[in-house]
Amino acid sequence: EIVLTQSPGTLSLSPGERATLSCRASQSVSSSYLAWYQQKPGQAPRLLIYGASSRATGIPDRFSGSGSGTDFTLTISRLEPEDFAVYYCQQYGSSQTWTFGQGTKVEIK
Amino acid sequence: EVQLVESGGGLVQPGGSLRLSCAASGFTFSSYWMSWVRQAPGKGLEWVANIKQDGSEKYYVDSVKGRFTISRDNAKNSLYLQMNSLRAEDTAVYYCARWSRGRRAFDIWGQGTMVTVSS
Numbered sequence: 001e002i003v004l005t006q007s008p009g010t011l012s013l014s015p016g017e018r019a020t021l022s023c024r025a026s027q028s029v030s031s032s033y034l035a036w037y038q039q040k041p042g043q044a045p046r047l048l049i050y051g052a053s054s055r056a057t058g059i060p061d062r063f064s065g066s067g068s069g070t071d072f073t074l075t076i077s078r079l080e081p082e083d084f085a086v087y088y089c090q091q092y093g094s095s096q097t098w099t100f101g102q103g104t105k106v107e108i109k
Numbered sequence: 110e111v112q113l114v115e116s117g118g119g120l121v122q123p124g125g126s127l128r129l130s131c132a133a134s135g136f137t138f139s140s141y142w143m144s145w146v147r148q149a150p151g152k153g154l155e156w157v158a159n160i161k162q163d164g165s166e167k168y169y170v171d172s173v174k175g176r177f178t179i180s181r182d183n184a185k186n187s188l189y190l191q192m193n194s195l196r197a198e199d200t201a202v203y204y205c206a207r208w209s210r211g212r213r214a215f216d217i218w219g220q221g222t223m224v225t226v227s228s
Contacts, residue, residue: 050214
């Protein structure tokens with residue numbers, strides 16, 4: 001089973017700053033099957049990035065994804081007030097299983 | 110509008126059963142794999158189960174195998190999760206989610222329904 005480890009656990013930044021979130025897999029993951037989600041308190045998760053680097057419908061271009069193999073990154077170029085939330089990476093495995101990272105909380109500094 | 114609406118959550122005693130439902134609208138339900146994902150209080154997301162478009166394939170996380178059953182009724186645009194032998198560690202918000210094979214991601218989520226297992 002592939003384990004996804006996200007870092008840091010919490011990122012304290014100010015609006016306008018750049019956020020860089022990491023997702024590391026315990027074994028190689030197909031880029032096609034790596035996604036990122038945003039979740040705000042009391043809300044359902046929302047798809048941000050799929051295929052490691054493609055933005056979902058309606059997602060602003062300040063969000064970008066990159067990476068391959070075991071190392072993936074979500075970057076928010078300039079944080080807006082509405083971007084403070086928890087972010088999860090997720091992968092789909094060949095054994096018909098889906099796993100999530102433990103999440104990174106982006107909080108206002 | 111594409112929408113998923115869960116129902117059926119509540120308080121149940123350990124060892125008890127509960128059936129969750131998810132009503133889909135705004136898209137061709139029978140064309141999509143569907144999933145249940147849960148989130149324990151203050152914790153992260155955990156995929157629970159998936160079901161193929163015609164119900165012929167089903168997959169579960171190890172911790173619920175033999176206790177939970179995912180099913181669907183395409184005529185009613187509905188997804189279900191039958192949960193038996195419930196444990197305290199099953200306490201969570203349960204989300205219904207659409208799996209997009211094109212995007213290879215969960216692209217639509219419901220608002221969730223809370224399941225509490227406690228005596």
